[in-house]
Amino acid sequence: MTDVRNLAASRDALILAHYYQTMDIQRAAGAVGDSFELAKKAASAPQKTLIFCGVRFMAESAKILCPDKTVILPVQDAGCPMADMVTPDDVRKLREKHPGAAVMAYVNTSAEVKAVCDICCTSSSAERVARSLQEEEIIFLPDKNLGAFVAARVPEKRFILFDGHCPIHHRVTADDVNAARNQYPGARILLHPECPPEAVALADGAGSTSWILQQVEQTPPGSRFIIGTEEGIIERLRETAPGRECFILKPGFVCEDMKKTTHDDVVRALNGEIPAVTLDKALMEQARKSLTRMMAVG
Numbered sequence: 001m002t003d004v005r006n007l008a009a010s011r012d013a014l015i016l017a018h019y020y021q022t023m024d025i026q027r028a029a030g031a032v033g034d035s036f037e038l039a040k041k042a043a044s045a046p047q048k049t050l051i052f053c054g055v056r057f058m059a060e061s062a063k064i065l066c067p068d069k070t071v072i073l074p075v076q077d078a079g080c081p082m083a084d085m086v087t088p089d090d091v092r093k094l095r096e097k098h099p100g101a102a103v104m105a106y107v108n109t110s111a112e113v114k115a116v117c118d119i120c121c122t123s124s125s126a127e128r129v130a131r132s133l134q135e136e137e138i139i140f141l142p143d144k145n146l147g148a149f150v151a152a153r154v155p156e157k158r159f160i161l162f163d164g165h166c167p168i169h170h171r172v173t174a175d176d177v178n179a180a181r182n183q184y185p186g187a188r189i190l191l192h193p194e195c196p197p198e199a200v201a202l203a204d205g206a207g208s209t210s211w212i213l214q215q216v217e218q219t220p221p222g223s224r225f226i227i228g229t230e231e232g233i234i235e236r237l238r239e240t241a242p243g244r245e246c247f248i249l250k251p252g253f254v255c256e257d258m259k260k261t262t263h264d265d266v267v268r269a270l271n272g273e274i275p276a277v278t279l280d281k282a283l284m285e286q287a288r289k290s291l292t293r294m295m296a297v298g
C-alpha cells in the first residue's frame with residue numbers, strides 16, 4: 001500500500017480530513033478537524049496543494065480562501081444533500097421579503113449561495129457570528145435545526161429560518177434520545193445541532209463535531225457517552241479517548257458522501273489523476289467576502 005503521507009510530502013501537498021471520514025483517511029491526513037478548523041488549516045497551510053477529504057462545499061471553501069492553491073476533492077461526487085437544498089434564487093427572494101435582515105449562511109452551501117450571503121458560519125462559530133451582526137433580524141440558511149439552536153442562544157435577535165436540513169441528523173427523534181437514555185443509564189447524551197430541536201432539548205449538550213470530541217476526551221476513563229452525530233466520531237474516539245464508552249445514538253448514523261473517499265482515491269489525487277476544484281474568479285471574490293467575514297469573527 002502506498003504511504004500517502006510520504007507521497008503527500010513529496011508532492012508539497014497537505015491532506016485535510018473531516019472527522020466523518022473513515023479512520024484510514026483520518027490517519028493518513030496531515031490535518032483532521034471540523035469544518036471550521038479545516039477552513040482555518042487550509043487558509044494557513046504552506047503547501048501548494050490541498051487534498052480535501054470531505055465533501056464538495058468544504059473543498060470549495062478551501063479554494064475560495066486559497067485561490068492560488070490547487071485544491072482537490074478526491075471523489076468528485078462527494079456532496080452534501082443539505083447544501084443542495086438552497087439556491088441563490090431562494091436567498092434573493094428572502095432578501096426581498098426581509099430587506100433589513102442580514103443573511104447568514106452555514107458553510108454547508110454552494111459557492112453560488114455564499115456569494116449572495118452576508119456572512120458564513122460553521123456549527124462551532126454560529127453563535128459568535130450571530131452575535132457579531134449589527135442587524136436585529138437574521139435570515140439563517142439552509143439548516144433550520146442549527147438555526148433554531150442558534151436562535152435559542154441569541155434571543156436578542158429575530159431569526160428567519162430557511163426550511164433545509166441534513167437528512168442524516170434530521171432523522172433523530174425525541175423518542176430516540178429517551179430510548180438511548182434508558183438503554184445506557186448514566187451516559188451523557190451529546191448531539192450535533194443539526195439534530196431537530198426537540199431531540200436537542202432532551203440531550204445533555206449539543207455542539208459541533210470538535211466540541212463533542214472535546215467533551216469526551218476531557219473526561220476520565222470509565223465515563224459513558226451516547227453520541228448523536230455521524231459514526232466517524234465514535235471511531236475516532238476509540239483512538240483518542242480509550243477507556244471511555246461511547247455508543248451511537250441510533251444505528252445507521254452514516255453520511256454516505258463522507259464515506260466515499262478511499263485510500264486509492266487519495267493516491268490518485270496526489271498523482272494528479274483527479275481534476276482540481278475550479279470556480280469562476282468573480283464568483284470566488286464575491287463568496288470570499290462572507291467566508292473571510294466569518295474567519296474574522298473567529
Ligand code: 13P
Nearest residue numbers: 034035036122123208209
Ligand atoms: P462540523 O461543522 O461540526 O464539522 O459539521 C459539519 C457537518 O457537515 C455536520 O454534518
Ligand code: SF4
Nearest residue numbers: 080081082166168255
Ligand atoms: Fe451534509 Fe449531513 Fe453529510 Fe454533514 S452529515 S456533510 S450536513 S449530509
